[in-house]
């Protein structure tokens with residue numbers, strides 16, 4: 001008989017996974033957020049990862065009631081793993097989820113963690129909580145697994161059914177069981193890792209590697225701007241070499257790339273090793289909003305009334321968590337600029353609730369700006385022509401193109417700047 005599966009945490013990661021698993025299994029989705037569960041019951045996914053028509057037809061049951069998971073054989077945990085104010089790993093959501101699961105498990109249960117963590121969290125942090133609450137023994141009565149999630153919000157190509165899924169567990173039999181279950185989602189595109197810790201480490205270095213590579217781009221873009229060389233001219237030339245890695249400068253926000261390196265760094269510090277490269281990458285990327293605000297201010301030499309295009313942490317997603325555009329806005333304001341923000345993907349209510357911003361609802365010429373800052377390459381902005389800029393920008397106004405969105409054909413009649 002196919003096992004009953006419970007997915008704990010129905011966000012960007014949990015919902016698409018739960019919906020995919022529900023095609024072949026009995027799946028219950030549990031989330032502590034009343035609002036999230038209410039919206040999902042109404043077939044509305046505010047993360048825009050799962051379409052309304054799919055939610056209307058899925059067999060997935062969602063609930064805020066832990067007892068809805070009674071009788072589940074496999075528990076998959078996809079709760080957040082943020083950092084605290086001091087950039088320390090915050091394992092509270094994992095603790096709470098494990099405490100709830102501990103009440104529900106029995107002999108033979110399998111608990112798989114998907115949240116991004118540092119090596120050891122599954123077996124040395126979550127396992128003991130499950131043991132304490134359930135009174136059962138890890139690796140004997142119930143079994144742990146770890147399967148990192150690689151989906152990339154807003155990316156409609158690398159979806160949960162198309163990416164290689166790494167699985168790991170305490171025993172080979174449980175690993176095979178997980179490989180078989182996840183394999184039904186993605187045509188058996190499974191990699192069984194040697195150990196749970198290896199799988200945990202693999203995920204955290206995937207994101208740390210990106211952070212470090214982007215930090216290198218950010219650093220050289222600042223060096224080259226002092227030399228009056230465009231980083232993009234350099235990258236075009238350098239990327240003709242077969243083994244040159246293709247990264248570009250940018251603000252690193254969100255709850256993965258800008259957060260996960262801190263997990264690895266803290267685990268390293270706990271073991272007495274100072275993770276210099278990882279933290280150097282973080283500090284370069286964290287400094288970029290100030291650096292960019294300085295470059296723009298130096299370029300114009302006066303205060304401007306600016307419109308920022310894009311607030312979300314990356315393109316074409318509504319996710320505002322840990323967006324670094326807010327740091328850029330604050331840095332520009334500190335340098336005397338007046339700043340408004342527009343974003344076609346962000347929820348205006350959330351922008352106000354989280355940051356106190358009133359998003360500019362429409363781009364018109366009623367009160368034209370001295371400059372615009374292309375901060376997030378949403379598709380709408382990528383399609384802008386000169387006529388679009390003319391709708392909200394003064395003649396000879398400034399176009400600060402932080403993501404080189406319009407670099408190939410800068411709008412005519414304006415001052416154009418990019419790195």
Ligand SMILES: NC(=O)c1ccc[n+]([C@@H]2O[C@H](COP(=O)([O-])OP(=O)(O)OC[C@H]3O[C@@H](n4cnc5c(N)ncnc54)[C@H](O)[C@@H]3O)[C@@H](O)[C@H]2O)c1
Pocket residue numbers: 008009010011012013014030031032033036078079080081093094096097114115116117149150151152153255256
């Ligand atoms: N979003 C991504 O791109 C991505 C990609 C790969 C891995 N991850 C990792 O996956 C994990 C989840 O990320 P996400 O983006 O889906 O987060 P999210 O914030 O979108 O979703 C988490 C959900 O869990 C719920 N939740 C919080 N605490 C809970 C609890 N104790 N019990 C039940 N539900 C709870 C929240 O209400 C929310 O709906 C994180 O560890 C993240 O690092 C995220």
